[in-house]
Amino acid sequence: MVAVQFLGGGRMADALVGGMLAAGHPVGDLAVVEISAARRDELAATRSGLTVLAEPGPAEAVVAATKPGDVVTALTAAAAAAPGLRRVLSIAAGVDTAALQSAVPAEVAVVRAMPNTPSLVGEGASAICAGPSATDDDLAWAESLLGSVGTVVRVPERLMDAVTGLSGSGPAYVFLIAEALTDAGVLAGLPRDVADRLTRQTLLGAAQLLASSDEGPEALRAAVTSPGGTTAAGLRELESHAVRAAIIDAVSAAAARSAELG
Template sequence: MGADLVVIGGGRMGEALVGGLLSAGAFSPTSVAVVEPDTARRDVLEARFPGLAVVASVDEMDAAAGFGAVIAVKPGDVTGAARAVAGAGPSRVLSVAAGVTLASLRAAVGAGPALLRAMPNTPALVGAGAAGLAAAEGVAPEDLAWAEGILGAVGLVVVVGEGLLDAVTGLSGSGPAYAFLVAEALIDAGVLVGLPRPVAEALTAQTLLGAARMLAEGTDGPGALRAAVTSPGGTTAAGLRALEDRGVRAALSDAVVAATERSRQLGS
């Protein structure tokens, strides 16, 4: 019996999706196949996921009739991967490659399979991703639910129109890099005021983690949470004043706008 799910591309994102789905019990290792041409990556996947079928090409895979396919390769390789997997007769195809439009994917896979496109981000590697998901015209609710289930195994999923995926890219797709830059700055600042670097690193990571959990798990928005920790005339108020004086809020806004525009350029 062939695989019900085929992941084209065994890189970090493909590995994260497979790991999330297997951990959640959505699929068994024997019901998933990964197509990965790189020998070293195949060895890594086989060692991490015993029983998983990992092959070098689409021609070598054993897929069940009407299987679902996830394309998780670099943008420049999407067209070739889509054409190859389309020849095997998938019922659904989900691409997680940046900048490759549904129209381009449709031209590659033909009229048969339901087609969806997503923009995930790298925290999917630790099961804390955020992804925007868009469906081609005519996609059935069950096909959309299938794609939500795939992406939901490694984090949050929001369904948007394809026209908003560039904005998703600018915010959450590129967003982890903004957070890492803030973390670097906080660590260096901690060292500047006298903390040993390992202490600054540990405090920064836990502070960002705790703040993110309060925002994600609580009922208050960021403004209320910020106000709750800002006493009149206190240390936090002084720090926030310095940030506002240096335009940090505007800089972050400019970063999202610039990344969104670059995504649009790449897509065209």
């Protein structure tokens, strides 16, 4: 019986496996269930010693990493194959804890999570919430798994749609800004490869500065904005085009759509 069995072997599951291995979890404690033979071969080739299965087997815990529409069916099959199952962590977007709990015995603890794609490089932002039978120990277990690929926060389930709109969809907003900055650099006369390189480092440096500073984003923005200077002129244009309001509206729209899908 493995300690943790992943249902689905996609990029997010593979990132979690990699994070757990890097954190010291023995590869023999992990298994991945993947229906695609080609993907099973790929996982076996890139994760030496990892158990890769076509169907669920005995496990103490499972991580549901399938498409949202498949998660209940996958959990039902996993519970049938693992009579000793104790815990479930789901990273399937929009599937609430009631649906997850319905697929497994009542005594199995269920934790719902919303990670984001920077988890693929160990810089993820995840939120978790407890199902009806989950305890603090179960939440701590989920935090230990997701914490291997980034930051984890606990929220009540009613806030999971807001998390989806902010951090779940948020990387796409940043990538759109990166596209715009690069295009603007080209318009100003820079070669595209130079504009791309400067954009990437500007976003990375700004994010690291924000993460490491005791000051908030308002203070950091003010520090780089000299009165009557170039940054002030640029910020005036952004405000005149309601960029701040557009970002707020984007998060709200994504959160509302998450609630609809759920």
